[in-house]
Amino acid sequence: MSFDLSRKKFNPLDDYFSVVMQQGRVQTDADWNTLVAQLNRHMQAESLDTFGPSVVPRETADGFLISGSADAIEIGAGRIYVDGLLAENHTDTLKWDARLAEISGTAKLSGANINAAPSGLPGTTAYDAQPYYPNPPALPEGETYLMYVDVWQRDITYLQDASLVDAAVGVDTTTRQQTVWQVKFLDDVGALDPTVTDVEIPGWLETIHPSSARLSTDTGDLTDDDNPCLLPPQAGYKGLENQLYRVQVHDSGPAGTATFKWSRDNAVVSSRISAITGGNNIVVDSLGRDDVLSFHEGDWVEITDDHRDLMGLPGELRRIRLGDGIDSATRTITLEGPALPTGAGNGELPIDGSDQTEPTRNTRIIRWDHAGIVFRENESEYTDLDAATSTGAIEIPAAGTRLFLEKGILVDFDLESVVDEAADFEPEYKTGDYWIFSARVNDASIEQLDRAPPMGIHHHYAKLAIVNGNGITDCRTLWPPEAGGEGCACTICVHPDTHNNGSATIQQAIDQVITQGGGTVCLSVGEYQISQPVRITGQSVTLRGQGWQTRLISRQAMPLIEIGGDESIATDITVEKLFVLTAVAQGFNTAITVNNVIALNLIDCFVINLAVGDATSHGIQFTGLAMLVTVQKCNIAAERGIIGPRLQDEFLGTLNFSLSDCLLSCSTQGISFTGTSFHLGKLDVLHNHIGNADNAGIELTGATLDNTAVAIENNLLTNCQNGIRSGVSNLRILCNDLEMEDDNQDSGHAIAFVEGLDPEDSANQQVIGNRIRHYRGHAITVQAGVGKMMVKQNQLENISGSAFIVEENGSIEYLSLENNQFNDVAGIISAETSTLAAVLLHASVRADITNNVFDGVVRTSHTATIRAGIAVINSGAVRITGNRLLAVTPASYTGYGTGIFMGGRAGDFEVNNNEISRIPQRDGITAERLANAEWKPLYVLMGGGTQRSETASSSIAATGNAPLITVNNRSYAVLATRLLNLSATNNISVNSNCFDGTSGITAAVDIVAPMYCGFIDNEVKSATPMKSELVSLSADHVGANNNRLMSRDDQNILTVQARRYVVMGNMTTGNIIVNSGTASAGAIPLPEPWKSLNIIV
Known part of the structure; x- marks a missing residue:
């Protein structure tokens, strides 16, 4: 719709900040509308400058949160600012907001979460029940798609909102502008993550690109204008009335396909339609205010409703039939041309059994003033709107072809080229693009437009979420950013919202501190969606969370954190206080990989790597050099907890390596350094709790070099069918508890000495002070050649196998088996x-x-x-x-x-x-x-x-x-x-x-x-x-x-x-x-x- 205005004067280039009333002066609508435009522009610019392109206030943190499932999307209640415009999802759940002193649907609700069930959660709006998006298209199936919000402002008159008319006055006085929003999807986007740029998202630039349409206005002389006797003494505007012209694109497309229409009264001659009979007979509420601002036979009119407006569809253009097209007694208008499309489908006009229109759709008729022959500037005929084949819309010509509207007014259309080199689309006109310009009698002038962009409709876009079979990844940015405390303790702080929307990611922060020669990246509490591994290299880099509520989550099978690399050695690295979650459905996947490090501290992290079916999951894998490494107070849930080389061409060399105070729940192996593993200095496995590992709780079968001490001390191994397996020298197995469930029938050995990487070197073994219970295999077994060995002060109970056995291919150079207690063996x-x-x-x-x-x-x-x-x-x-x-x-x-x-x-x-x-x-x-x-x-x-x-x-x-x-x-x-x-x-x-x-x-x-x-x-x-x-x-x-x-x-x-x-x-x-x-x-x-x-x- 449009408003009954005299002109639209606001221009931000004037830098005006107020409108001042003077005494004794004539009041006009333009002055006060300019004041409103000034204030609106100020608030929008202020919001944009403060928040950036798109933010959700933490006051309503669930605002436009996409939840539910891939085929049943829910939209969270709350507010969002898009390019400074405030959009609000009220939902049907209303409550009192004391701070705004209002009934609101967005007052701090408990809201949704990304794992919420669909269909009407309190505080959410279903995708197919959006207030401004009637009959949205069905969501895609079996693919990744991008959810985004489209925000714009539309004009509302009494024809769409009858409450604007005060019953005491009986006629309309003012109008309104409304901010509307639609949550839409962009499909065929391939693999996406929140960090990708707009250019990398297929189809996104074309979706958000503003209209390329441009319009220029001028005046000229047309010899056989309507009444040459009325020509003013000078060239210019030849009309006898002050007017506000409106030129509007009807059909989208490039030049030669797109069409336009125009009105000399800003298209304000309009009325509600109460009934449609016979396909071409419409009953209106009013035929017009007077003889000028009313409908006449031969006028081109547009029949539309709210659904067409919200879906971006043009209305139906028809001409009022000559001779008997208007029946004033019944307020019936008869139209020429094909019958109007009535029905319940998209783009159709619904009527009931008695031909009454649907009141909530606000079906209406709008008069346009184009008619007859349209001339080019050279006075040649361009098109005849009275021809039987005319659709009522004027085809937009190529740039440079100027057309007369009426009374000497010329218009020239053009398209602005798409300047982004990465954009793969051509510019075009869009339905609803419009321009208004005034024409004045006193000086025969019109408002000059010079390749002016459309005055509306201006759409604003923000990405909300990435949706696929793995779940929903939130792309919103919350405001304000959580207090980061950037100072001596933190070089850079990263927040979940900035990471997830790609504006300030974890990787960007790490790269920055690496460039600076080191520093600390602090992560706030929240969920970080990881689509590419976080790589930590360089020197003196710390990645620190706030505990288990700092969650790094990947919905893809890949490492979440990669420390070091093949080409360089990372030194003085700390990763602490994080929750890491990933999963794998096929093949294998490791949550954290470490390759070539010196001085690594991995502390107080919770690592979960879930495996489905035949897939294999690893918690942390060490390869290459691992020197001065401490893994402490970590909780790991994976099939294999902490492992060394997995492939034939991988190796591990440790120097002073410590694993302590960790909890490992692993179905296959807890700690496993096998294959080509070499150990020098100290290798400590201390104070850990390892549970449910079938293959081995702790397995060390590499080789120890000279001057090496290996200690497996004070660990608790529960339900590990094979507790400790060792093939290294200089080993102390001290004060560990190894226990199976009493009714467990699976075979396995508590402590086994097996062949290591060097079968000729397995000496100086100590097994002292351990408690072993309920094993169905042997308590202590020697399955390879061993040098000197002490087995002392152990307590064994309920062992199905032997308490101590030297098995086939085993031997001992010297054994001291002393002070042990063997019960129920x-x-x-x-x-x-x-x-x-x-x-x-x-x-x-x-x-x-x-x-x-x-x-x-x-x-x-x-x-x-x-x-x-x-x-x-x-x-x-x-x-x-x-x-x-x-x-x-x-x-x-x-x-x-x-x-x-x-x-x-x-x-x-x-x-x-x-x-x-x-x-x-x-x-x-x-x-x-x-x-x-x-x-x-x-x-x-x-x-x-x-x-x-x-x-x-x-x-x-x-x-x-x-x-x-x-x-x-x-x-x-x-x-x-x-x-x-x-x-x-x-x-x-x-x-x-x-x-x-x-x-x-x-x-x-x-x-x-x-x-x-x-x-x-x-x-x-x-x-x-x-x-x-x-x-x-x-x-x-x-x-x-x-x-x-x-x-x-x-x-x-x-x-x-x-x-x-x-x-x-x-x-x-x-x-x-x-x-x-x-x-x-x-x-x-x-x-x-x-x-x-x-x-x-």
Whole structure:
């Protein structure tokens, strides 16, 4: 619509700031309209200069926030300033705003969030229910699109708002200007992020480009004008009335396609249409104010409504029929030409069953004054609007062709070229472009326009959000910026709104401090949408958030932060107090990558990298050089938490590297430095909590160089099927807690020593002070060659495998297994092996197994032929001292069981001060309740010897690399082992032990040794009947002295098979039998003088 004005005089180039009324002067509308225009321009310029192109005030922070989902968009309640114009989404949720003292739909509402459900959240407006956007197009499906707001101002008269007419006056007085907005989308934009420039968004420049239309006005002489007798004495405007002309573009397009129309009264002759009958008969509220400002037969008129105005569509041009086109009695106007398009579709004029128009659409008729023949400046005919083929609009000619309107007025159209080189579109005229200029009788003048741009409609645009299948990325800018405190602590502060809209991003701030030689980039609280990795290089750069509410989020599978690079080393870098979130659906993705750094501090960050399906997610990956690195107080949730090299061509070299006080929830690996990893100086893994890692909680299988110390200390590993896996030297595993859920059935080992990058160098291992519970695999397993090793002061409970085992391909140069507590250890070596052992040692040059407590070991129901508390096979000098083995084997077990077993090619053995019993000291089980079994508290079967008893025979031989234990003519491979080249003399000393053979039906102590067997100061007892001797000793020479041997029966109590022997000072309950080892001698009672030196009690 347009207003009934005399002229429009405001010109910002005049720099006027007020209008001053003088006494006794004529009042005109132009003066006061100029004052209003001055004030409007001042407020708009002030807002634009203060806020910038587009801001949302924090007072209504949800203003125009795009929420919901990609196919159901919601628009948040609130205000937005676009190029200084205030637009407001009130919504249907109204409340009292005390500060503005008004009922408002934008008073600080709780509002929406980007994850909100669609369809009518309180405080939002649905995309398809916008107040100024009737029937918007459907949202795109399956693609990325840009949501933006289009803001402009339109003229409102009483025809559109009847409340402007005061009933007391009865006629219209003033009019209004209204700010309207529409949230629209731009599709086919490809991959977008908030940081891209306008030029990089396909179609955006064309969308926001202002009209290129230009208009010039002049006067000229037209010989056969309407009435040459009325010509004024001078050239110029030839009219007899002061007028305000309006020229307006009707159809969009380039020259030759676009059309225009014009009015001498600013198109104010108009009326509401109440009914449309027969397609061409319209009933109006008024035919006009007087004979001049009214409708006449032959006039060209436009029929339009609010929907067409808001959708940017021109109205329908028709001519009032000559002869009978106006019926004053019924206020009916009959139109020529095709029937008006009535209906409910876009661009159609809705009417009801009685032909009444829809009142809310404000259907109306507007008179235009072009008619008849339109002449060029050279007086040639350009077009005839009275022709039958005329549409009623005048085609805009090419630039330079000047046309007469009337009364000597000339107009010349032109298009301004698009100056942006990146713009890929041609300029054109736009529907609604208009110009107004005054014509005055007194001086025959008209207001001169010189290639003037349109006076309206001026559209203003702001990006709101990027929408795709991954969600919604907010592009708005909030105002004012949050207090940043830029000073000594922060070189540059970045805010979520400026980052997300691309005006001041994190990367831009980092690049700036890098250029300055270093500095601190501080991030305010809020959500930062990351579409490209944040790269940190250079020296002395700190990226600091405010804690977990400083959120860096990527909806794409990519690193959010990249530190260092292939081409240079980043030094003195700190990243702290951030929340980092990303996800991956295919392949692999790492949240934070570190490549070639010196002095990195990664502190107090929360890193989440979600993996979907078969995808793999990493929290933090280190490659290249990682020197003087501290990762502290970080929480990481990913399939693999902190890792080293992943690809074959990657490597990691650390120097003084520390991981401490972190929480890692990782389904595959917690901390993993495998592959080509080298460590120098200190490598500390301290005070971390790692949970749910199936492959390994902590895995270090690279190589340690000289002067390196590796510490895994005070960590808590929960439900990690494989707790700690190491293949490096100089390692301390100290005071860690490793625990699985009690009912967990998955197999895995708590601590495993495996082959590292250098299989020949895995020395100086310490496993001290750890607590291990509920593992279905082994507690501590050696699966590779190890040098010196200490395993001390550990507490183990409910272990299905062995407490300590040297497995196939494993070996130890020297082992100290001391002061450990082993409770409820099932000792299952493997599913394929029928031997159970709480401790299984083989291929060890030297070993001390001292002062350990075994309580309730090898008692599982798992099928087994041999069960041993301690089994030593094919090892060198082994000392087993001061151990207590209680409740060895189940009470109901009837097979072969032993407290200590020694077998294979052996060196010198010592078994001293041990206590071994099958009777538990708990559970209320007494000796009488134990089943009879082949129970031997001590069983020694050293290579090359053979032992026989009344009920069983056993032997050991080396078959290839596998020692075989033969029991009752059945052979069992204990373990495929390494054979050591031993130079020892194969002696065994058994001193000061207490062996309880209760429930055993064979010898409680059964020793077969090639050379010397010393059996001294021991107590051996059995409270149940036996089928053989209590103690059997077989060697080349035997010393059996000062022992106390007590059995329930009077059978032979001790048999000695030796070439030479000393048997004295023993107290027994039965006879002592000796065998010289020759076939002719056979077994005989102990002869004198030895017999008298022993006592039968």
